Amino acid sequence: MQVFLICLVAGCSICWFNTVCFVLCIRSFSSSNRPLALSLSISFNGLSAAFYTLFANALSPFSPSVYLLLNAIVPLVVSLVALPAILLCHPHDGHLHVVPKHDKHIFLGLYLLAFITGIYLVIFGSFNTTNSTAWVVLTGAMVLLALPLIIPASSSCSHVDTHDPEPTAQLNHDDSKKPLLLNNNHSTESNAMIQKTVEQPMQDCCLGTILEKGRMLVLCEEHSAKKLIQCVDFWLYYIAYFCGATVGLVYSNNLGQIAQSFHRESQLTMLLAVYSSCSFFGRLLSALPDFLHRKVSFARTGWLAAALVPMPMAFFLMWKLHDVNTLVAGTALIGLSSGFIFAAAVSVTSELFGPNSIGMNHNILITNIPLGSLLYGQIAALVYxxxxxxxxxxxxxxxxxxxxxxxxxxxxxxxxxxxxxxITFLGLVSSIILFLRTRTAYSAANGQQVINTTAKFRVDRTP
Known part of the structure; x- marks a missing residue:
């Protein structure tokens, strides 16, 4: 009973903490930089296990209880340290706003540091070290984790721009005072795009009906919980997540037993390192649509569908081939795919169903994780x-x-x-249908951004 209560409190704490972080990113960054901030913050979640392992090895490598102590202390200390910086760097003056081009360079530097940190933790975190060496490795990891603070600190938290603000770069400074769960009967419109969903006429063929009926033409419409569950696109998105990233999560939870059944107990640490590192780099790769949006105009739901392709391939390969190389390759593909989806999902939820409702809507979406864990875990247990x-x-x-x-x-x-x-193939099909239904909305959004940029350029060139 005691363990159950501890797990219950920890689970509620994690859900609340993640929700607050997502909402903070949504409200503190402009629409052009918001996905980058979300992807970066979610990417570092993939490194937490490696960091805690380093910390535990330095303190007491043979005491499992040290992990519980670290989980109780480290999040509290880090939150208290980060809170003043968040409060001080949140601008309250309507004339102060971030400059997208300037921010892009900052985020690029942060992503490079994140990549280096990931490589460092993957390489040194998988070695068995002595106590003194563990402290050296831990110190290096803490320095790398602290380095990202230098880049934002080198620039002003509030950058004054004398030109007219770019429409897509403005921050909604009133957002910081809004509750996490909004009453969507009085929800405000998105700053970036007009919100509407249209009903298309029924098509003659069944496929046309699936692709056209009730599809979105414009992004960022605020959805209440009632409206969300009545939306066809939400259920396609739910199925894609339920039959995609959640399966990858269940696979990672069963990786120990899978390694044992394949007589690879000695390689379990390596398999876990492969999954966690590939999951981390998959999360980093979820920022590609935002770095390449000027060269590659592709809907984020399309990237989501592309990220799901490796997962059914990996499972079918491991079904047919039973050697260790296939197991390692399959684990890597599943880690990359699920990591990308985990990081991209928050941005997709914000774009499809409204940024102001992200706290509620994304939590509704991730109800598929416990349901999928129960279902897919039960399937594995029955076969085993x-x-x-x-x-x-x-x-x-x-x-x-x-x-x-x-x-x-x-x-x-x-x-x-x-x-x-x-199951993951079903998720892939669902994500492809979602992409086909939403690509018009993304095309309209990209066209509107081009118009805004052109208009601003003409105004700036006017003598």
């Missing part, structure tokens, strides 16, 4: 138990005999990989 053998084990603490099922060999997860592959 059906192919395993019952064994009697004596508990050394109380001397009681317990019965457990142990399964060894590819048969333990072969059927599971096939089922997971079919």
């Amino acid at each position: 138990d059906a192919n395993g053998l019952k064994m009697s084990v004596i508990d050394n603490h109380n001397g009681m005999i317990d019965t457990m099922v142990v399964c060894m060999g590819p048969k333990c997860y072969s059927t599971t990989f096939f089922v997971w592959g079919c």
Whole structure:
């Protein structure tokens, strides 16, 4: 009961903390830089396990309880340290705003530092070190984690621009005082785009009906919870997430048992390092649409669909081939794919269903994670138990005999990989349909940005 209550409190804390961070990014950055900030913050989530491992190895490498102590202390200390900087750097003057071009260089520097930090933690975090060496490695990691503070500090938190503000770069400075959950009956319109959803006439063919009926033509419409669950695009998005990133998460949770059944217990640490590092770099790659938007005009939902392609491929490969190289390659592909989706999903939710409602709408979306974990974990357990053998084990603490099922060999997860592959293929199909339904809205948004940029250029050139 005590463990259950601790897990319950921790789960609620994590959900609240993530929601606040997402909302803070949405409200503190302009629409052009918002996805970059979200992607960067979510990317560092993928490094937390490696960082905590370094910290634990430096303090007490043979004490599992040190992880609980670190989880209780580190988030609180970091939050208290970061709070003054967040409050001081939040501008309240309507004449002060960020300059998108200036910010792009800052974010590029931050992403380079994040990439270097990820490489450092992946390389040195996987080594078994002595206590003194662990402190050296930990110090290096802390320096790398502190370096990103130098880049924003080198520029002014409030940059004064004498030119007219760019429409897509303005910050809504009243947002910081809004509640996390808004009453959408009085929700405000997005600064970037007009909000509307149109009903298209019924098409003759079934495919035309699926692609056209009720699709969005303009982004950033604020959706209440009632309106959200009545939206076809939301359920396509929900299925894509439920049958995509959530499957990758369940795979990572079962990776220990998968390695054991393949007689690869000694390589479990390596497999976990491969998954976590690829997940981190996948999260970083989710920023590509924003860095390449001037050269590659492609809807973010299209990038989401492209990110889902490797996942069914990986599961079908592991279903057919049972060697260790395929297992490592499949783990890497699943990590990249799920990491990209985890990071891109917040921006997609904001763009499709409104930035002011992100706190509520994204939490509705991620209800698929516990549901998927239960369903996909149960599928894996049923296949594992059906192919395993019952064994009697004596508990050394109380001397009681317990019965457990142990399964060894590819048969333990072969059927599971096939089922997971079919499920992720369904997610891929759903994401492709979502892309086809929303590409018009993204094209309209890109066209509006071009018009705004051209108009501003003409005004600036006027003598």
